[in-house]
Amino acid sequence: MKSEKRIKVKDLMNSTAFGSDVTVKGWVRTFRNNQFIAINDGSTLSNIQAVVDFTTADETLLKRLTTGAAVSVMGTLVESQGKGQKVEIKVKKLEILGDSDAEKFPLQPKKHSLEFLRDIAHLRFRTNTFNAVFKVRHALAFAIHQFFNDRGFVYLHTPIITASDAEGAGEMFRVTSLDFNNPPRLENGEVDFKQDFFGKSTNLTVSGQLEAELAAMAFGEVYTFGPTFRAENSNTTRHLAEFWMIEPEVAFNDLTDNMQLAEDLLKYVIKHAIDTCAEELEFLKTRLLEEEKTKPQDERSELDLMAKLNFCLENDFERLTYTEAIEILKHSAPNKKKKFKYLIDQWGADLQSEHERFLVEKHFKKPVILTDYPKGIKAFYMRQNDDGTTVRAMDILFPGIGEIIGGSQREERLERLEKRMEEMNIPAEELYWYLDTRKFGTAPHAGFGLGFERLVLFVTGMTNIRDVIPFPRAPKTAEF
RNA sequence: UCUUCCUUAGCUCAGUUGGUUAGAGCAUCUGACUGUUAAUCAGAGGGUCGUAGGUUCAAGUCCUACAGGGAGAGCCA
Numbered sequence: 001m002k003s004e005k006r007i008k009v010k011d012l013m014n015s016t017a018f019g020s021d022v023t024v025k026g027w028v029r030t031f032r033n034n035q036f037i038a039i040n041d042g043s044t045l046s047n048i049q050a051v052v053d054f055t056t057a058d059e060t061l062l063k064r065l066t067t068g069a070a071v072s073v074m075g076t077l078v079e080s081q082g083k084g085q086k087v088e089i090k091v092k093k094l095e096i097l098g099d100s101d102a103e104k105f106p107l108q109p110k111k112h113s114l115e116f117l118r119d120i121a122h123l124r125f126r127t128n129t130f131n132a133v134f135k136v137r138h139a140l141a142f143a144i145h146q147f148f149n150d151r152g153f154v155y156l157h158t159p160i161i162t163a164s165d166a167e168g169a170g171e172m173f174r175v176t177s178l179d180f181n182n183p184p185r186l187e188n189g190e191v192d193f194k195q196d197f198f199g200k201s202t203n204l205t206v207s208g209q210l211e212a213e214l215a216a217m218a219f220g221e222v223y224t225f226g227p228t229f230r231a232e233n234s235n236t237t238r239h240l241a242e243f244w245m246i247e248p249e250v251a252f253n254d255l256t257d258n259m260q261l262a263e264d265l266l267k268y269v270i271k272h273a274i275d276t277c278a279e280e281l282e283f284l285k286t287r288l289l290e291e292e293k294t295k296p297q298d299e300r301s302e303l304d305l306m307a308k309l310n311f312c313l314e315n316d317f318e319r320l321t322y323t324e325a326i327e328i329l330k331h332s333a334p335n336k337k338k339k340f341k342y343l344i345d346q347w348g349a350d351l352q353s354e355h356e357r358f359l360v361e362k363h364f365k366k367p368v369i370l371t372d373y374p375k376g377i378k379a380f381y382m383r384q385n386d387d388g389t390t391v392r393a394m395d396i397l398f399p400g401i402g403e404i405i406g407g408s409q410r411e412e413r414l415e416r417l418e419k420r421m422e423e424m425n426i427p428a429e430e431l432y433w434y435l436d437t438r439k440f441g442t443a444p445h446a447g448f449g450l451g452f453e454r455l456v457l458f459v460t461g462m463t464n465i466r467d468v469i470p471f472p473r474a475p476k477t478a479e480f
Numbered sequence: 481u482c483u484u485c486c487u488u489a490g491c492u493c494a495g496u497u498g499g500u501u502a503g504a505g506c507a508u509c510u511g512a513c514u515g516u517u518a519a520u521c522a523g524a525g526g527g528u529c530g531u532a533g534g535u536u537c538a539a540g541u542c543c544u545a546c547a548g549g550g551a552g553a554g555c556c557a
Contacts, residue, residue, distance in 0.1 A: 029518095030516095030517085030518070030519090032515095032516045032517065032518090032519050032520095033513085033514060033515070033516040033517090033519055033520085034513090034514065034516095035514070035515075035516075036515075036516050036517075036519085038517080047517095049516090049517085051515080051516095054514075055514095067507090080515090081515060082515050082516065082517070083515090083516095083517080084516085084517045085517085102507085102508065102509090103490080103507090103508055103509085104490085105490095106490070106491080107491095108490085108491065108506070108507050108508095108518085109506095109507090109518045110491075110492085110506060110507075110518055111491095111492080111506095111518085112491065112492085113491085113492075115549065115550065116491070116492090118549095119549090170555070170556070171555090207557095228557075230555090230556075230557085232554095232555055232556075233481055233555085234481095234554085234555060234556075235481085236551095236552080236553080236554090236555090236556095237550095237551080237552090238556090238557085239555080239556070239557085240557090243557065244557095245557060246557095341553085352553085352554090353552090353553070353554090354553090401557095402556090402557095403556070403557065404557070405557075406556075406557060449557055450557070451556085451557030452557085453557080454557060455557095464550090476548090
């Protein structure tokens with residue numbers, strides 16, 4: 001068959017060019033009744049129905065129309081006689097581009113568990129659920145760039161390999177070209193990293209924030225959007241060893257500006273997903289409803305996916321300080337009845353997941369921004385309040401996800417910063433370049449980190465973070 | 481890393497107080513039907529019950545260890 005120009009299924013579904021010949025290429029989802037091929041080409045969740053005349057068609061060719069096979073069909077676009085679809089293709093020419101052995105191909109035209117699909121992540125793109133999830137993921141990524149671009153931010157590529165292990169944002173993955181079995185050693189037995197590729201010990205980045213701050217001190221507003229690596233042994237539905245993070249950093253912003261930027265960003269990208277992924281979100285909404293049917297009544301969410309997203313757009317996020325949150329928690333029913341595993345008794349304790357969930361899902365029932373945490377439980381670079389005990393930190397908590405954003409106004413005063421680094425045993429010499437921003441033209445500034453996969457989790461209504469990134473990297477998991 | 485649950489056919493699962501040759505639906509194969517919508521109907525094949533030990537006359541079922549997976553926790557985004 002000579003190569004006719006292929007038309008995407010998405011463009012065909014609403015076409016009224018009946019009688020014209022069209023070519024469609026895609027993958028067989030099902031072949032029914034020896035004559036109806038459901039073809040999906042990924043452009044839409046919908047399949048186009050191609051009808052073959054089995055009385056004249058080559059029987060051996062029809063036998064090869066198995067689930068998963070790649071096909072090219074040329075035929076006349078007609079109004080469907082059947083009820084399930086408006087248009088279909090009356091096939092004139094059928095070509096199998098790639099066979100798919102029905103005995104071995106693991107996907108069937110039926111529901112599969114997410115756990116099973118995770119094991120065949122190289123094939124799961126071919127399912128409706130993952131088609132929808134990754135379309136939404138794309139839309140969100142695109143919207144993030146558009147949001148910042150429209151506001152004059154510079155997209156900054158911060159390094160993936162870094163020599164600074166000073167930030168303390170978690171365990172790091174070492175990067176080396178030394179012979180792992182026989183590394184050069186110093187006289188005291190330690191590995192001699194002077195002989196390593198970079199002449200020093202290097203790791204994969206855990207954050208681009210410190211570098212972003214440097215650029216913010218020149219461009220005013222910058223953001224990063226790249227992969228981040230944490231070697232934590234975290235086995236949860238919301239942690240990955242390799243994930244994508246968005247980190248805006250804005251000069252002259254204070255914490256209030258920072259909160260507003262974060263809220264605006266989240267609302268903008270969710271709106272964009274609603275506007276551009278109507279079909280996908282509708283599918284995911286239904287999927288979630290089906291999934292929740294298997295749960296007991298009291299564990300089901302009150303709002304469906306679309307209602308939840310719209311609710312998020314229409315309401316201001318609840319803003320309160322850590323201290324106010326502690327007061328609410330202290331007097332909450334679960335605390336008094338000792339239902340919390342960790343009871344809130346005094347100021348200064350770190351909030352546990354159960355407390356965050358209570359505030360977001362039970363008390364306020366909407367996204368919550370917590371600010372002004374005790375300095376003891378937060379990073380060295382956060383701006384210290386005059387009370388001497390709290391810092392200008394903010395965490396944005398989402399229902400079902402927990403912390404989706406963590407950020408702060410940064411400590412721009414050199415002396416305060418150096419003192420805090422000393423208290424927290426952060427080696428100042430290694431971070432001389434960071435401290436230089438405070439020596440030369442320091443200015444108030446603020447920023448935050450948005451966990452991209454957590455955002456995708458929220459918008460798609462999926463519940464395991466490993467199902468919203470194509471090839472998840474997690475402890476004991478690096479397949480594909 | 482901790483707690484807890486799970487592992488039976490390609491997939492999803494059932495399997496009684498331990499008791500003959502371990503079942504179902506879907507998928508696959510064969511045939512029928514031919515405007516179907518996860519097509520339908522008839523028939524067939526397919527399992528050393530996660531692995532290794534142990535208890536017992538007898539283990540899919542009870543015990544132990546290990547492996548893999550899920551959920552929750554910690555760490556965080």
